[in-house]
Structure formats: C-alpha cells, structure tokens
Amino acid sequence: MNGLLEFTLWVAAGSFLAGLLGSLTGLGGGVIIVPLLTLVFHVDIRYAIGASLVSVIATSSGAAAAYLKEGFSNIRVGMLLEVATTIGALCGAYLATRIPTPAIATIFGLVLLYSAWDSAKHDTQVPIQQRSDPLAARLRLDGAYPARDAGLQQYHVRRVPLGFGLMYVAGTLSGLLGIGSGAVKVLAMDRAMSIPFKVSTTTSNFMIGVTAAASAGIYLHRGYIDPGLAMPVMLGVLGGALLGARILPEAEVRTLRVLFSVAIAAVAVEMIFKGAQGNL
Amino acid sequence: MTTPRHGWSEKRLESVIGMVLRVGVILAATIVLLGGVLYLVQYGAVEPDYRLFRGEASDLRSMHAIFGDAALGHSRGLIQLGLLLLIVTPVARVAFSVAAYIAERDWIYAAITLFVLAILWYSLTSA
Numbered sequence: 001m002n003g004l005l006e007f008t009l010w011v012a013a014g015s016f017l018a019g020l021l022g023s024l025t026g027l028g029g030g031v032i033i034v035p036l037l038t039l040v041f042h043v044d045i046r047y048a049i050g051a052s053l054v055s056v057i058a059t060s061s062g063a064a065a066a067y068l069k070e071g072f073s074n075i076r077v078g079m080l081l082e083v084a085t086t087i088g089a090l091c092g093a094y095l096a097t098r099i100p101t102p103a104i105a106t107i108f109g110l111v112l113l114y115s116a117w118d119s120a121k122h123d124t125q126v127p128i129q130q131r132s133d134p135l136a137a138r139l140r141l142d143g144a145y146p147a148r149d150a151g152l153q154q155y156h157v158r159r160v161p162l163g164f165g166l167m168y169v170a171g172t173l174s175g176l177l178g179i180g181s182g183a184v185k186v187l188a189m190d191r192a193m194s195i196p197f198k199v200s201t202t203t204s205n206f207m208i209g210v211t212a213a214a215s216a217g218i219y220l221h222r223g224y225i226d227p228g229l230a231m232p233v234m235l236g237v238l239g240g241a242l243l244g245a246r247i248l249p250e251a252e253v254r255t256l257r258v259l260f261s262v263a264i265a266a267v268a269v270e271m272i273f274k275g276a277q278g279n280l
Numbered sequence: 281m282t283t284p285r286h287g288w289s290e291k292r293l294e295s296v297i298g299m300v301l302r303v304g305v306i307l308a309a310t311i312v313l314l315g316g317v318l319y320l321v322q323y324g325a326v327e328p329d330y331r332l333f334r335g336e337a338s339d340l341r342s343m344h345a346i347f348g349d350a351a352l353g354h355s356r357g358l359i360q361l362g363l364l365l366l367i368v369t370p371v372a373r374v375a376f377s378v379a380a381y382i383a384e385r386d387w388i389y390a391a392i393t394l395f396v397l398a399i400l401w402y403s404l405t406s407a
C-alpha cells in the first residue's frame with residue numbers, strides 16, 4: 001500500500017461494503033470491520049477496535065433515529081438494560097488492557113462464530129407471552145408494536161433479571177472487542193425476555209450507541225482512536241449502513257445471509273489461528 | 281411503550297430523541313469529512329503505518345486538548361472533534377431522557393437514566 005490517500009480510499013471502500021453487508025445480514029458493521037482491518041489491512045487490533053467502536057456509534061444512532069419513527073423500539077426496556085450494558089462496557093474496556101492481544105483475537109473469533117451461526121438460522125419466532133411478569137409490570141416494560149395487519153400487537157416482558165445479566169455480558173464483549181454485540185443483545189431480549197423479534201432488534205440497535213459510547217470514552221483517553229484511520233472507517237460504514245437500510249425492504253437477504261455467514265465463520269477461524277500464532 | 285397515561289409524552293420523547301441522534305450524527309459526519317479532506321490534502325503522500333500500536337499523542341486524547349487542537353485548524357484535531365461529537369451524541373440522548381422522565385415525574389426511570397448518564401460521564405472525563 002503506497003501513500004496515505006490510497007490507503008484511506010481502500011479502507012473507506014472496504015468499510016462501505018462492511019456497513020452494507022452488516023446492515024443487510026443483521027450482523028452489524030463492527031464484527032466485520034475489525035477482521036477487515038486486521039487481516040486485510042494489517043492494522044494493529046487496538047487501532048481497529050477504536051475505529052470500529054466509533055463506526056458502531058454512528059450506524060446505531062443513525063438507524064435508531066429512523067426506527068424510533070416506526071414505533072417498534074421499546075425505549076423503557078432499552079433504558080433499563082443500558083444500566084447493564086454500560087457497566088459491562090466499562091469492565092470490557094478495562095479488561096482490554098489486561099488481556100493479551102492473542103486472547104482478544106480468540107474471543108473475537110468465537111463471538112464472530114456465534115454471530116455467523118445466529119445470523120444464518122434466525123427465523124424461529126418466540127410466541128407472544130400472555131402472562132404478565134410482576135417485575136416487568138412494576139417497571140412498566142410491557143409494550144405494543146404495530147403489527148402487519150391487526151393494528152397494535154401487545155406483548156409482555158418476562159425474566160428481567162436473566163435478560164439484565166445477559167446484557168452485562170453483551171456490554172463486556174462490546175467494550176472488549178469494539179463491536180455492537182447486537183447478536184447477544186437480541187438473544188437476551190428475544191430468547192430470555194420473550195420480546196418479539198422486531199422489537200428486540202430495533203431496541204438492541206437503540207442501545208448499541210450508548211453501550212459503545214461508554215467504552216469509546218475510555219479508548220479515546222487511551223489513544224486507541226486514531227483520527228486518520230477512524231475517519232474512513234466511520235464514514236464508510238455509515239454510508240454502507242444507510243444504503244443497506246434503504247434497500248433492505250426489497251432485498252432478498254435469506255441466501256445472502258447464509259452465504260455471508262459461511263464466509264464470516266471462515267474469517268472467525270482465521271482470526272483464532274492468527275491470534276494464537278501472535279500474528280495479529 | 282404506549283400506556284394511556286404516558287402515551288403522549290412517551291411519543292414526544294421518542295421524537296426528541298430521534299432528532300438529537302439525527303442532528304448529532306449529521307454534524308459529526310460533516311466535521312469528520314471536512315477534517316478528512318484537509319488531512320488527505322496535507323498528508324496524502326505520507327506512508328501509512330498502523331501495524332505497530334503507539335497510541336495517539338496526548339493532544340488527541342482528552343476533550344479539552346481536542347478542542348484546542350481543532351481550534352488551531354489541525355486536520356487530525358478536526359477529525360477527532362467530529363469523533364468526539366459522535367461519542368457525545370448518545371450521551372446527549374440519555375441526558376434528554378433524564379430531563380423528560382423528571383418532567384413526567386417518572387422517578388424510577390429518571391433514576392435509571394441518571395445512573396447511565398453518570399457512567400457515560402465517568403467514561404468521558406476519567407483518564
């Protein structure tokens with residue numbers, strides 16, 4: 001790679017593609033951008049994590065503005081669970097300096113494998129809960145979302161403590177790896193708390209910006225966020241994600257999702273191996 | 281989401297939050313783009329090197345120093361200012377929520393969001 005101009009344009013183009021694929025497959029830009037920067041552009045994983053975190057905040061905030069209009073996001077659930085994700089994010093950011101880089105690469109690979117698997121399968125719908133949970137009722141977490149045919153569909157939220165605990169894990173992974181960890185957030189809401197899938201994904205996105213901001217402040221002080229690198233990454237991922245959100249309603253994503261999951265799984269294995277050899 | 285008693289203000293909170301996020305991202309991206317163009321004009325021919333981690337210079341690490349650097353028109357400082365604005369955008373969203381819940385006299389959620397705001401503030405200001 002010769003010259004900063006050429007390098008920047010390539011990184012911007014790669015980030016654009018990562019943002020586009022991340023939004024079409026639901027994986028998010030962060031889990032794609034870190035392997036792209038480390039494996040393809042040979043960037044130190046710490047700079048990659050810093051740049052990724054910033055791009056995660058941009059896409060999450062940009063998309064949340066649009067989702068809020070549609071009325072799917074449950075902001076009470078989001079605000080409550082942000083307590084867990086931000087505490088987790090602080091822990092993750094502190095762990096990042098204590099865990100050796102090869103171990104971080106390995107954990108990243110494992111999270112990537114889980115995300116790929118999750119993206120390839122997720123079609124099953126958790127049935128709507130009829131019963132109300134006392135804690136959820138006290139916190140007024142139950143909500144309703146606009147259903148395709150029948151006006152507002154009511155739903156009940158369950159197992160708040162379990163969801164809260166899983167959100168702490170999601171926050172820690174986000175702070176440690178510089179990703180949005182949307183897959184774990186959706187797992188906590190959709191599987192553990194019985195929140196409808198579309199509500200889970202939009203609320204997860206709503207929370208990602210705040211979660212990432214909690215660790216981004218620490219990474220900034222630590223000098224992990226390089227403006228020259230974060231600039232093309234943030235602008236590229238944001239542009240790609242915006243385009244992805246625009247074409248998503250018409251796109252046939254099922255095949256893309258499966259193909260891309262296989263590719264991501266291969267990348268995950270490479271990260272684990274390279275990380276183990278100390279080549280990242 | 282929309283219980284009868286809080287329906288109206290909850291909807292309004294959603295639209296205010298949406299606007300804060302939209303304005304923050306657009307403003308941040310514009311500043312980053314401006315700084316980026318300036319940066320490439322100045323340093324476009326330099327050899328990039330991100331293989332080795334050195335960490336940023338101290339003038340690109342703290343809020344106060346970034347403001348000073350950007351005010352001097354340094355391109356890297358300007359990009360960093362845009363990135364800082366981006367990081368602050370979700371913080372502003374939480375701050376607006378605290379104010380809205382207090383106005384609604386919803387003390388549980390006012391306390392919850394205030395706690396999150398404190399964590400975010402700690403992260404931004406502790407070095």
